Amino acid sequence: MTDGGKYDVVVIGGGPAGLSGALWLARYRRTVRVFDAEDPRNAATWAVHGYPGLPEISPQELRETLRMQAKDAGAEYEAAVVLSVEGREDDFRVTLEDGRVFGARRLLLATGLKDIVPEIPGLEQFYGTSIWHCPDCDGPSVRDCKVGVIGWGRQIAAYCMYMLTFTEKITVLTHGHPPDMEQKARDALQRWNIPVREDVIDCLEGEGGRLRRAVFHDGGTEDFDAMFFHIASGPGASFAADIGCDADEDGILEIDKDHLTTVPGVYAAGDIVPGSRLAIRAAAEGVRAAVGIHKSLIGEDRRLR
Incomplete structure (x- = not known):
């Protein structure tokens, strides 16, 4: 029973991957519907950096632009949670x-990842403006600055x-x-x-969204210009595993x-991926996924061997 109708493609996830895929599927005249829980990984970040042609655009603005393009091309979009x-x-x-x-x-699964954010008082106040999780995106913002990296796992040194x-x-902060x-x-x-530094962090302090210092449980402090954290991340949804898609130990799909x-x-x-x-x-x-999907839907009577 499909009381909501049947489509060529259902896209789960309304970030850049899902919306770009929906845009191109609609351009290929495929019926496509996007479902998006509207809880993006980068919601706290003030800007998407290094996106050619769109300097310092906010994550929300980028999604709105892509959503409008996909809908104008004929894709359907709904803010909804897939069960x-x-x-x-x-x-x-x-x-x-x-x-x-x-x-x-x-x-088309485009459900993204979710990060484990350290539970440190004050961190949320600076998350997205002077505390981040992605060095590729926000590393250029801290050139030659003093940076704390919160983490304690095996990959923290590589980070x-x-x-x-x-x-x-750089200082590694293991938070106890x-x-x-x-x-x-x-x-x-x-x-x-x-x-x-293995001390427990009691809180983080600063003003105007700018981190200034870490206050440790022993009463000591240390000044920082910015911080990054690298604890763990995992798939934003379990649909791929539920339906049997092969993945590595971190949930990244083959x-x-x-x-x-x-x-x-x-x-x-x-x-x-x-x-x-x-x-x-x-x-x-x-877009690459959309091209692959479109080709897979072309009928045998149009395929020349």
């Missing part, structure tokens, strides 16, 4: 939280090596957690004079050159 996905190629069923069911011949692109004034580092990682931090997952008829784009976590890359991949 479940089931079925097979040419006969998928997408059930919404309100109980409505929509059919689709193909699915700091990457941050050296932008500044050598023992650092999980191999000797090779410790040696790298020592070689670049990156200290590891795809082919057309962005087809290991499940026939299910495509994916954006942060849930391998690669950098950039808005411009997500948009490009949404």
Whole structure:
């Protein structure tokens, strides 16, 4: 039963990947409907950086622009939470939280990732203006600044090596957690004079959205111009796993050159597939997935062997 109607493609996720895919699917005269929970990973960030032709555009403005383009091309959009996905190629069923069911011949998953944000008093006050999670996006904003990197996992040293692109004034802040580092990682931090401070952070202070200092549980303080955090992230939704798509231990999906997952008829784009976590890359991949989907829907009577 598909009381909501049946489409060539249902897109789950309304970020750059999902909306760019919907735009191009509509251009290919495919019937397409986008469902978006409207809870983007980069909502706190004040701007999307490095997007050619759109200098310093806000995440909300970028999404609104892409949404308008997709709708003008003929795609349908709805702010809605998808509850479940089931079925097979040419006969998928997408059930919404309100109980409505929509059919689709193909699915495009663009549900993104979600970050674990450290629970430190004051962090939310600066998140998106002087505290970030993505060095690619916001690293250029902290050139030669003093930066704290919150994290304690095995990848935190590698994260700091990457941050050296932008500044050598880095301190690892484990927030009371023992650092999980191999000797090779410790040696790298020592070689670049990156200290590891294990004190518990009581709060972060600043004004006007600008971080100024960390206050530690022992009463000490340390000044910082900015911070990044790298705790963990995971898929923003479980639909890919529910329907049987293969993924690595972090939930990143296996795809082919057309962005087809290991499940026939299910495509994916954006942060849930391998690669950098950039808005411009997500948009490009949404287009690549749309091309792959369109080609898969071309009838056999139009294929010349």
